[in-house]
Amino acid sequence: MGQDKIAQAKVLIIGAGGLGCPALQYLAAAGVGTIGIVDFDVVELSNLQRQILYRVDDIGQSKAITAAKKLETLNPEIKIEFYNVQITNKNALEILENYDLIIDGSDNFATRYLINDACVLLDKPLVYGAVLRFEGQIGVFNLLDKDNNRKTNYRDLFPKPPDLASAISCNEVGVLGVVPGIIGTMQATEALKIITGVGKPLVNKIISYNALENSFYDFEIISNANSSIDFPKNIKAFLDYNYEWFCNSNLDVETLSVEDFDSLRTKEKITIIDVREKGELPFVDEFPFTLIPLIEFENLISTISQENKIVVFCKSGQRSAKAIKIIKEKYPNCQAFSLKGGIEAWIKNNKI
Amino acid sequence: MEINLLAFGQITEITGKSAWKMVEIKDSNELIKNLEEQFPALVKMKYSIAVNKKLIQENTAITDKDTIALLPPFSGG
Numbered sequence: 001m002g003q004d005k006i007a008q009a010k011v012l013i014i015g016a017g018g019l020g021c022p023a024l025q026y027l028a029a030a031g032v033g034t035i036g037i038v039d040f041d042v043v044e045l046s047n048l049q050r051q052i053l054y055r056v057d058d059i060g061q062s063k064a065i066t067a068a069k070k071l072e073t074l075n076p077e078i079k080i081e082f083y084n085v086q087i088t089n090k091n092a093l094e095i096l097e098n099y100d101l102i103i104d105g106s107d108n109f110a111t112r113y114l115i116n117d118a119c120v121l122l123d124k125p126l127v128y129g130a131v132l133r134f135e136g137q138i139g140v141f142n143l144l145d146k147d148n149n150r151k152t153n154y155r156d157l158f159p160k161p162p163d164l165a166s167a168i169s170c171n172e173v174g175v176l177g178v179v180p181g182i183i184g185t186m187q188a189t190e191a192l193k194i195i196t197g198v199g200k201p202l203v204n205k206i207i208s209y210n211a212l213e214n215s216f217y218d219f220e221i222i223s224n225a226n227s228s229i230d231f232p233k234n235i236k237a238f239l240d241y242n243y244e245w246f247c248n249s250n251l252d253v254e255t256l257s258v259e260d261f262d263s264l265r266t267k268e269k270i271t272i273i274d275v276r277e278k279g280e281l282p283f284v285d286e287f288p289f290t291l292i293p294l295i296e297f298e299n300l301i302s303t304i305s306q307e308n309k310i311v312v313f314c315k316s317g318q319r320s321a322k323a324i325k326i327i328k329e330k331y332p333n334c335q336a337f338s339l340k341g342g343i344e345a346w347i348k349n350n351k352i
Numbered sequence: 353m354e355i356n357l358l359a360f361g362q363i364t365e366i367t368g369k370s371a372w373k374m375v376e377i378k379d380s381n382e383l384i385k386n387l388e389e390q391f392p393a394l395v396k397m398k399y400s401i402a403v404n405k406k407l408i409q410e411n412t413a414i415t416d417k418d419t420i421a422l423l424p425p426f427s428g429g
Contacts, residue, residue, distance in 0.1 A: 019429045108427050130426035130429060135360060136426070137426055157425075217421060219405040219421060222406065227409070295366070299392060
């Protein structure tokens with residue numbers, strides 16, 4: 001009976017990355033009848049540490065298409081649909097509508113709020129999962145708890161998205177490869193429990209997992225009027241919503257190419273700031289700089305001299321862009337630039 | 353009166369510890385004020401607070417032996 005339900009089920013996974021890969025494999029292995037995969041990214045070398053559906057030969061290929069191909073060889077009897085697109089509020093409703101259950105394997109806040117809102121509007125259960133470094137969170141949203149007749153969603157957990165400095169990604173600060181493996185597998189577990197009606201899914205509950213401590217901490221979410229303040233009330237509001245703006249993830253800052261950076265620092269005295277974490281590799285000693293980790297940036301911003309032009313770098317250019325945004329908010333006339341592509345690009349360009 | 357504090361994710365980096373005790377805190381607003389005085393970097397952080405494993409959404413009374421968890425969002429996937 002359970003196997004029948006699984007064979008009839010239609011599950012959509014948004015993100016075929018660290019969380020998506022293990023979840024997809026277990027759902028395909030279990031025989032979920034229809035599996036949808038949404039991902040617009042291509043496979044990169046740095047993904048292979050945790051995105052275990054992919055191999056070295058897949059580098060440069062579409063994740064959605066590659067994942068679909070691998071899953072087909074794992075279970076040829078199920079139907080796999082892939083969407084090699086970025087999920088946006090313009091296509092989300094159309095895509096999600098075809099599925100019974102949604103799994104959030106995305107890697108940024110704008111997408112998480114978007115998926116959540118779409119699931120609430122379409123009334124689909126959402127299996128949430130998120131990771132960073134050595135920790136992960138998992139829970140089930142938008143499913144009625146039969147015992148006390150209530151439903152909660154992501155906005156009840158986090159009504160407001162975090163500030164720029166705290167919105168860091170796995171690509172920037174890293175994640176222990178096994179952590180998304182564990183959380184993604186737990187997401188597949190919750191999905192199977194919901195489909196078959198067996199066991200207790202994490203409805204209105206979140207589990208927080210710490211790999212280093214081997215600890216699980218669970219807590220209950222309650223719904224609250226405040227959580228719905230920023231929620232799009234209907235389909236039209238959803239289609240008009242600007243999720244990037246809501247999460248302040250649209251970072252339009254002045255950047256400096258690595259060549260212009262090298263040229264500038266030989267011509268004039270500039271202030272160079274590294275916003276990576278202390279001890280973060282790759283180590284740089286080819287030019288002098290000050291280390292101010294992004295998380296402390298706002299507190300220490302007054303210590304930065306504005307006499308010279310300021311160039312901020314990080315690993316790939318994302319954190320430094322956030323730092324420039326912070327500087328410009330406080331000192332709008334300051335000449336500050338983010339190193340485009342980060343120190344990774346600089347090292348590549350200088351062939352170190 | 354003594355309460356237990358638990359920190360997760362980036363909050364642990366700010367506080368420097370994942371578990372500790374505090375005394376004489378009457379409600380969550382006072383707790384937040386106290387924490388922000390001790391750890392100014394918390395002012396800019398968004399995080400949710402659970403009291404005895406139940407998320408709170410507004411100022412909530414805190415009593416002896418309560419456990420408070422400070423839960424930041426993660427976005428990684």
